Amino acid sequence: MIFFNKKSYNKLNSILFKYSKIFILTDKNVKKHCLLKLFNNAPLLKNSNLIVIKPGEIEKNIYTCIYIWKKIIENKGDRNSLIINFGGGVITDIGGFIASLFKRGIDFINIPTTLLSMCDASIGGKNGIDFYNIKNEIGIFNNPKFILIDISYLETIPKKEFYSGISEIYKHGLIFDYNFWCYLKLNLNKKKEELINEELINIIKKSIYIKKKIFEKDPLEKNLRKILNFGHTIGHSIETCFIKENNPLTHGESIFIGMMCESWISYKMLDLSKKEYNDICNTFLKVPEINIKKNIYKKKNEILSMLIYDKKNKNGKIYFSLLNKIGKCIYNKEIKNNIIEESLKKINKKLIKN
Ligand SMILES: NC(=O)c1ccc[n+]([C@@H]2O[C@H](COP(=O)([O-])OP(=O)(O)OC[C@H]3O[C@@H](n4cnc5c(N)ncnc54)[C@H](O)[C@@H]3O)[C@@H](O)[C@H]2O)c1
Ligand SMILES: [Zn+2]
Known part of the structure; x- marks a missing residue:
């Protein structure tokens, strides 16, 4: 299910209380430019666990997965945890993969912040990582609970990325x-x-x-x-x-x-x-x-x-x-x-x- 703009935050806010732990996976740029806006629209998320990775395709690898899984375990993630993938296609690809394998699968939500992830990468259930120098070599089909699209995140995106x-x-x-x-x-x-x-x-x-x-x-x-x-x-x-x-x-x-x-x-x-x-x-x-x-x-x-x-x-x-x-x-x-x-x-x- 896909929700657009302001209304979508109502949906998000209404389900957050169901989860024992909430993790937000994002990258450094998205944290800097967009996180405050997300918190303003969903204040409950201020108490969630933030996992921040470096930006870029080069990070879409198994070592980053290990880093994220460790962070989730250190912060006592359980089967009733939720991961919010907040970023471009690299974040939604890797975050969906992480969530699908952690304890054989926990819920995740995609909040895309690039045009490419809004119109393509966050939708369709393909999640994965690059491996052995090969694009998307390891992955899984699995769908997020829902996708929240707010185009105002695009205001801070570099023109080249847009x-x-x-x-x-x-x-x-x-x-x-x-x-x-x-x-x-x-x-x-x-x-x-x-x-x-x-x-x-x-x-x-x-x-x-x-x-x-x-x-x-x-x-x-x-x-x-x-x-x-x-x-x-x-x-x-x-x-x-x-x-x-x-x-x-x-x-x-x-x-x-x-x-x-x-x-x-x-x-x-x-x-x-x-x-x-x-x-x-x-x-x-x-x-x-x-x-x-x-x-x-x-x-x-x-x-x-x-x-x-x-x-x-x-x-x-x-x-x-x-x-x-x-x-x-x-x-x-x-x-x-x-x-x-x-x-x-x-x-x-x-x-x-x-
Ligand atoms: N699963 C699928 O179906 C599917 C489909 C298409 C593409 N993809 C994958 O998506 C990836 C590409 O995604 P992408 O183009 O979104 O790249 P990306 O996730 O690397 O993001 C591009 C850059 O923009 C920055 N950024 C993101 N949102 C921002 C914002 N709102 N303000 C400022 N900076 C921001 C990021 O930090 C990054 O530096 C590739 O790995 C590709 O294989 C997957
Ligand atoms: Zn593509």
Whole structure:
């Protein structure tokens, strides 16, 4: 269940008394910028146990889990405890995982504070961590008690992170709804301050509606849900290959690049037209504030070697979710390495030129 803005705090306040212990999992940035607002809306939470981790994808690992589990045990967490995951996708991914395994599962609530986690990561029941240099390698499907979305948290989010979040919203249009894609192209290219309003709530709701329509038909990703991975086969590889750089790509930036590469493959191998492919690339190259000017071709061998770990693969073959046209995505399409490499070359030219 998902609740929006002020009303959602009534729901939150009404269930807190049921739990013996409440833990808030967050990161340093979210603590600094958003915690006071959460306490003002839910004063009971001032007495909860705060667990703060460092920000960033690099923290989404098993060592951080061990740190969090220890903190919960030291503070006498029991089966009737609640974990509130308060932050971006890294926090909701790791927090859902922590909660699902602690004493074989305790309740958790997601309060996303980034656009990406509001429109995507906090919804759908996927929780997990990166392991052995592989994105989301260890994880579990499990749903929070509910999700509380308050877009006023977005006021403090860095612009780069805000526009990174738009990647998954665009993805939902590309894979499922041509009209939504057209609407987004016209309406998302504004200043961040202008975008945080009622209309953004409608965009988030539509994005969630599309994601839900897909995952409810296939919660465990045996078939249709794979289309939500559009842009993520190459995108995750790119994200991993740049993670140890000084200025790593955000998840959203990696997915923008991944969607461009996979759109080129869709044009080359399926029915996506050249016009549609160009439309997708031109739209993404114009997204403000993000930094996708990376030489991905220089890392082609590393990117290709990481692809083998994608969860959609079978028998060593690499399978993609690709576009037949904008609004229509297919899954389980095997693509050979030479085509993937060519896509990296084509998109690299666009990224470097831009
Ligand atoms: N489970 C899923 O279905 C799913 C779907 C999409 C993405 N993901 C995962 O989500 C993660 C990316 O999430 P993300 O983009 O939210 O990144 P993130 O959680 O790393 O947050 C981005 C940055 O913004 C900061 N921040 C967050 N909220 C803030 C606020 N309100 N004010 C100021 N700073 C704030 C964080 O500290 C961090 O530095 C990736 O690990 C990705 O794999 C999961
Ligand atoms: Zn994603």
